[in-house]
């Protein structure tokens with residue numbers, strides 16, 4: 043299968059590249075090779091490489107910054123996705139695009155199903171929801187996978203931030219205990235995408251998260267408990283309410299997704315921590 047991977051520098055893109063099946067031929071692009079806000083660049087890339095499938099992991103992901111940068115967030119997360127979807131439809135290409143738990147408002151008390159109604163609290167969430175709708179409307183072979191709380195050995199993420207702070211000598215950290223979600227290893231999501239692409243298209247909207255349900259505080263506590271057992275740097279973690287941690291944007295209090303994809307083998311947090 044010829045695959046165009048857009049967003050190859052993202053955490054998820056790099057995890058996909060680590061797991062490319064032998065029978066795939068992958069062309070991967072960063073924002074320098076292909077800016078998704080430019081439809082002409084997308085058409086040229088498709089004409090040149092003739093992919094059968096596009097995986098888009100590129101996005102404007104700076105949740106807090108988006109509040110003061112709405113036009114750019116929508117340009118990348120909505121217009122950029124519309125550009126990709128239209129190009130896929132014209133060239134009969136299957137599209138897998140990634141979205142977020144932040145399309146929900148977090149008022150649920152049980153995992154969100156794909157049939158639940160989104161109601162994003164943030165510009166980021168609204169721009170990602172717009173991207174979902176545009177992909178589904180403009181490409182008949184598109185599939186959206188929503189995911190949550192990504193971490194990996196790559197890029198910027200919560201796990202790497204916790205380890206950096208411990209390595210810098212911080213002894214104690216306040217971490218919010220009233221936002222509940224499912225930390226998800228980007229390598230497991232990469233595997234879910236690969237397995238999905240071995241199946242014909244059925245559901246157009248899917249959820250994939252790892253199965254643990256916890257607060258950011260509990261996640262930090264698990265990371266440091268493991269590191270303490272390994273004799274590595276760690277911090278004491280103190281639970282605090284979100285009201286004590288001022289951010290430009292309100293995040294959902296509960297954004298657990300009911301997964302609709304099961305993968306054969308899942309890597310654990312501890313395996314990822316061992317690799318860092």
Ligand SMILES: NC(=O)c1ccc[n+]([C@@H]2O[C@H](COP(=O)([O-])OP(=O)(O)OC[C@H]3O[C@@H](n4cnc5c(N)ncnc54)[C@H](OP(=O)(O)O)[C@@H]3O)[C@@H](O)[C@H]2O)c1
Nearest residue numbers: 051052053054072073077078100101103140142189191192
């Ligand atoms: N991180 C999370 O916790 C989380 C949670 C839920 C859902 N998601 C979704 O999962 C997907 C992957 O997230 P991630 O954390 O792996 O992403 P990431 O590491 O933040 O990377 C995003 C990538 O998007 C690329 N990009 C930005 N603007 C672009 C443009 N105009 N044209 C082309 N590329 C552009 C950047 O490319 P360059 O580096 O080449 O500039 C960057 O590498 C995204 O759709 C995100 O919304 C993430």
